[in-house]
Amino acid sequence: MSISSRTTIAIHILALLAHCGPDPLTSEFIAGSVNTNPVVIRRLLARLREAGFVGSQGGPGGGWQLLRQPGKITLRDIHLAVEGAALFSLHSAKPNPRCPIGKNIQSTLVGIFEAAQAAMEAELARTTLVHLVKDIQTRAS
Amino acid sequence: MSISSRTTIAIHILALLAHCGPDPLTSEFIAGSVNTNPVVIRRLLARLREAGFVGSQGGPGGGWQLLRQPGKITLRDIHLAVEGAALFSLHSAKPNPRCPIGKNIQSTLVGIFEAAQAAMEAELARTTLVHLVKDIQTRAS
DNA sequence: GGTTTTGTAACCATGATGGTTACGATTGTG
DNA sequence: CACAATCGTAACCATCATGGTTACAAAACC
Numbered sequence: 097m098s099i100s101s102r103t104t105i106a107i108h109i110l111a112l113l114a115h116c117g118p119d120p121l122t123s124e125f126i127a128g129s130v131n132t133n134p135v136v137i138r139r140l141l142a143r144l145r146e147a148g149f150v151g152s153q154g155g156p157g158g159g160w161q162l163l164r165q166p167g168k169i170t171l172r173d174i175h176l177a178v179e180g181a182a183l184f185s186l187h188s189a190k191p192n193p194r195c196p197i198g199k200n201i202q203s204t205l206v207g208i209f210e211a212a213q214a215a216m217e218a219e220l221a222r223t224t225l226v227h228l229v230k231d232i233q234t235r236a237s
Numbered sequence: 238m239s240i241s242s243r244t245t246i247a248i249h250i251l252a253l254l255a256h257c258g259p260d261p262l263t264s265e266f267i268a269g270s271v272n273t274n275p276v277v278i279r280r281l282l283a284r285l286r287e288a289g290f291v292g293s294q295g296g297p298g299g300g301w302q303l304l305r306q307p308g309k310i311t312l313r314d315i316h317l318a319v320e321g322a323a324l325f326s327l328h329s330a331k332p333n334p335r336c337p338i339g340k341n342i343q344s345t346l347v348g349i350f351e352a353a354q355a356a357m358e359a360e361l362a363r364t365t366l367v368h369l370v371k372d373i374q375t376r377a378s
Numbered sequence: 379g380g381t382t383t384t385g386t387a388a389c390c391a392t393g394a395t396g397g398t399t400a401c402g403a404t405t406g407t408g
Numbered sequence: 409c410a411c412a413a414t415c416g417t418a419a420c421c422a423t424c425a426t427g428g429t430t431a432c433a434a435a436a437c438c
Contacts, residue, residue, distance in 0.1 A: 097238050097394060100426065101326040104346060108328070112338045122383065129336040130328065133428055138384070155436030156382045171349065183357070185242040187249070187271065188396070195270040197253045200376040205245060208312065208364055216324070216357035223349055235341040238425060241395065263414065274397055279415070296405025297413045329427070 099179060105130055106140050106178045107171060110149065111232065114166035114225045120159030140178060147177035166225035172217045183216065184209040240320060246271055247281050247319045248312060251290065252373065255307035255366045261300030281319060288318035307366035313358045324357065325350040 108130050113121060123134040123141065130137065141160055144150050151163050186205065191198035249271050254262060264275040264282065271278065282301055285291050292304050327346065332339035 097241050097425090098322045099325050100238050101329055102426090103325060104327050107346065108332065108338065108342055111342060112336075115338050124383085129333045129339045131330040131332050131339070132328075134384095135386085135429075136427060138386085139427095142385075152384060153436080154382080154384045154434080156438070158383050158436070160384095181239045184240050184244060186245050187273075188242055189272040191249065191272050192270045195253075196377050197249065197256050197370075197373055198270045198272070200373045201249055201252060203376060204369065204372045205248065208361070208369075212357045212360040215360040216353045219353040219356040220349070228345065228349075229338075231345045232338055232341045235344060236337050238394090243395090265414085275415095276398075276417085277396060279417085280396095283416075293415060294405080295403075295413080295415045296407090298406065299404090299414050301415095 099183075102140060102178045103171075103175045105132070105136070106144060106174050107228070109137065109140060110144065110162065110166075110169065110174060110225055111229050113150065113160065113162045115229050115232075118161065120153055120157070120161045122159040126160070143178050144174070147173070149174070149177065166229065169225045170221045171223045171228070172221035175217070175220055182209070183213040240316075240324075243281060243319045244312075244316045246273070246277070247285060247315050248369070250278065250281060251285070251303065251307075251310065251315060251366055252370050254291065254301065254303045256370050256373075259302065261294055261298070261302050263300040267301070284319050285315070288314070290315070290318065307370070310366045311362045312364045312369070313362035316358070316361055323350070324354040 109126055112126055112129055123137040127134040127137045141150055141152065145152060149162065149164055149169060150160050152158070152160050184205075186202055191201060193199045250267055253267055253270055264278040268275040268278045282291055282293065286293060290303065290305055290310060291301050293299070293301050325346075327343055332342060334340045
């Protein structure tokens with residue numbers, strides 16, 4: 097399988113917050129842009145709040161605000177905040193320890209997979225929310 | 238989510254074929270090393286055969302053989318042969334085209350996600366089956 | 379007090395995944 | 409030719425992640 101849409105939606109949410117300025121946005125408004133249910137948005141925003149990217153405020157006029165400068169949030173940060181697991185899955189059952197390959201393949205693969213994941217994340221780290229929103233606005237014009 | 242164990246199992250299978258030399262291995266033997274069901278192995282090997290990495294032979298003494306030199310098969314090749322989809326998923330429903338962010342975020346993200354996937358694959362491409370088997374054998378000693 | 383909004387639990391439909399059984403087709407051996 | 413070994417593949421199932429939905433309590437503001 098592939099990485100779920102959580103990373104995409106989280107990036108969308110934060111890009112919208114960065115684009116729309118300092119006033120709070122409600123989960124319902126954000127859901128209208130993403131085209132999904134507000135609860136899905138709130139679930140994701142809960143993770144982004146744990147990571148310190150956003151804050152929330154209940155009641156009328158409430159909603160969600162960016163807490164950190166969008167130039168200091170990279171797509172890698174967002175991805176890590178909402179997608180916890182390692183990129184590659186190892187064997188579901190432990191391979192045969194009496195086979196020379198089975199006995200040692202996991203410890204060898206782990207290092208390779210971590211390097212591949214790090215390379216992917218480094219590429220995501222090259223784009224900040226400021227870059228992203230500028231790119232999006234460029235396409236809009 | 239993360240990448241399924243298909244890539245890991247496929248690498249395991251081909252490493253075993255490279256390690257055990259030219260004689261064919263049966264799916265049952267391979268399943269014993271991977272610790273799973275032979276049908277799971279045959280399903281994966283069917284994809285690897287489509288990619289031209291292995292050939293099969295029925296009947297007694299039959300089984301599976303590497304068709305290409307293990308120094309010319311990289312982990313990237315194996316990954317691509319068994320895991321088809323793009324690494325990142327976009328929105329499941331189309332974002333709101335009347336929102337400036339929603340209207341253009343997908344076309345912007347696609348390029349970024351492809352670059353991230355390419356970086357990950359480039360890292361996998363650094364390891365061939367020969368390298369991998371040597372690393373595994375080094376750990377075994 | 380009443381409205382708005384968040385916070386979160388609960389439930390569900392869907393799809394991917396991996397395991398299992400089953401059985402036909404092919405191949406080699408005696 | 410008969411038989412055993414092996415592949416090829418369909419069918420079914422249990423499990424899990426995902427995302428959508430409803431519901432409702434809690435907090436905040438007017």
